[in-house]
Amino acid sequence: MAAGAARRARRTRRQVDRDPGGGRIVADRLPKQSEDFPGWYVEVVKRAELAEHGPARGSMIIRPYGFAIWENIQRALDDRFKATGHENFYFPLLIPMHLLAAEAQHVEGFKLQAAVVTQGGGETLDEPLVIRPTSEAVIWPTYARWIQSYRDLPLLYNQWCNVLRWEMRTRLFLRTSEFLWQEGHTAHATREEAWDEALRMLEVYREVAEDVLGIPVIPGRKSESERFPGADETLPIEAMMRDAKALQCGTSHFLGQNFAKAYDVKFLNPEGRQEYAWGTSWGFTTRMIGGTIMAHGDDKGLRLPPAIAPIQVVIVPIYRSDEERSAVLDVAGKLRDDLAGNGVRAKLDDRDQHRPGYKFGEWELKGVPVRVELGPRDVEAGQVVLVDRVTGDKRSVSLAEATSGMAGTLDEVQLALFEDARAYRDENTHQIDDFDSFAAGVEEKGGFWVGPWCGSPECEEKVSAATKASLRVLPLEREDPRGPCIVCGKPGTERAIWARAY
Template structure:
């Protein structure tokens, strides 16, 4: 293992090193592509499971749509194609011949799915359609960063159709709340929840909602988005239904997505100078047991106890690993599991067996104590929960201490440069003012509140009456 750069001194270098040394991912042979290795994929699988259970519980079903679509199909929704055109890859050859009709590789599947919905939806009785798919998508990227920005990535994309505006808006917010549960209550990432300004909206949406987290370098990361599509796609793909009064109406739509970027968010929200710190719900291993011994006799005594402890913990549904690799010394193993962010380490030597004790070390708090075996085993679920709480509290403290309220343009211009972080200030809602701040600071509006509220003040740029309070920040 190589030493990591310090979080506070070289965050990009730290990120690259931790992704490599912890065995999370590496670059693929094609530029902009990534290989997610088993340890990284396992974190994603846990996030996937947490989401999928909640999608099903809120009435959604999974399906599978194709990777390719005729480019003509993609071009039907004007804003959508304009927004995505620079990122779309097109297949022009197949089977050694030039194709008569070029095929677009999906950057997202609204076009494919609304085209199908035009055949599936005839009557109000066909609504709502509550579908989701787990898949990879491709968006051509010039610069790439593992998990955060790569041409190909995995995600889920939900696509729903409804009979009314109200129902579609409620669905948009319901799925944002599902995301909030997984990002905050599972991944321990405190987020600001809100809408995007019009300039940051999804191409083809009437409203985009988002969750924004703060990474350890105080930059923002958009964790997911849930879009209210209005009738834009139903009109572009002619999805009409007969209402109970026998009249034709266009359906209302939503789409929502969360990707493997969330693994990057977990790494960058919680990591420290020793490496990752993982919330137990997404940790591939929750408890690692490191047996310590010198002789064969000691080995068999310690291993027997280690097996018993493991079996008892597994019975409680805890993911446990015994690190019995003989070629490494305990100190090396400790450092490796710390690098990988495993929440709890149990150290177990012959003396501990004699005392009927375990040494329990918490990765998040760095606390280490001797605990009687039975108490350690029966209390492990609670220990994991308090480790999660410490992680969440730490991330919340960090975010709050790097969030500032401001009231003049000069304050944010100077403050973002010297301190970074999130800046909360009143905005008139005008894109000219938004652009002015972005050009001066490289910060963008990350969110405005979900419900418009009169902030009782004036725009920090133009001085006109404020429409809402915007949170600004530099972002990934």
């Protein structure tokens, strides 16, 4: 259609659809989760000032408030990596094309997603450079030089960096072409040791997801079709969002000897024989900021777990006259300092251009776990009002108690978020009785559907084609299948969890 004609058609439609009086936004309210979950998500991300779209398609600008969340996640992970014996290093962004091409499955898996630099210094490059979609292809050739003997093993390294994957459809945090993550890359002398490492890091991810982000997850294995290109086994933690869809969170891969063989990483064992090294890799990304938003948020906006909330406690002063103002701010400032002294991330919102009600709404939107209201009446009584973002409960406590008890209050909020998310997940987890009711149920209400599976890719494919649900995870704690495969009726080997996913 010609541009002019398209424009004209648009105009007539618009005149029908819209109030011509002027584009006033009726209410400054978020879309409701129950009515428009994707719209709710986009609005929360923007209005809470977490992130916005970058100028290039699919790119993301992470704003300070959003990045502060990422920094807290990074710290939680990095501390645990160090505690399990890992060190950080840094590998380059650009990978010569021939290196990526060395591992057959790996290159096949990423060739559609890789961006390639072909020009530099105004000239066409002799060899194109791939912008890393992940770094196995540059790290393993280096490991080949670093590893000669079993005495050099294991190598337990990690890097924090950005990667780039060309995506057809993007959503802020959940899927952007460039994203931030950590990628751990380890090499081991034995299969058992590498497998244990992959499991150990999966457990680190489970702990961070549940104890830090407050998101209950199911650790397990991916089926072959969902496996990382080049891995023998892919181990995800799988979570449920508040729209009953699944989200893959951290992932740990057991690489077997695939990359060692592709990049010729051999070591001399104690018996004097050459062996290929065994590998793992594991990653956790900025996607989990999106996961946290969708696992906990409500119709008022974000609900951040205290462990990663950039601001854990916000103090909103209330006053009328100048005298009241200085009296209230005096007490409020001291409270903030006392809280900070106790290791609490506290902020005093002393902006004069907004009234308290506005600030309440704004900090609720931004997900601050605890609000302290402090007005003239409180100052007189030596107390404050505490408001919990998760339950909305208000209670008055003494100033001293507000300071000394705040850490405990934050722990309660942290736990309440986790229990809330777990209750939601349990309510939306169903046992599969037969294929038809499963297909109808997953279509109608989403959620996790658990049932016996025979292990064949054909049956898995049939489910996906019929339901748009995918096999999310085969739980690590393997359950007895308790029945025949829901598709083919042959004996089941284990119970699989199916869901529609992000």
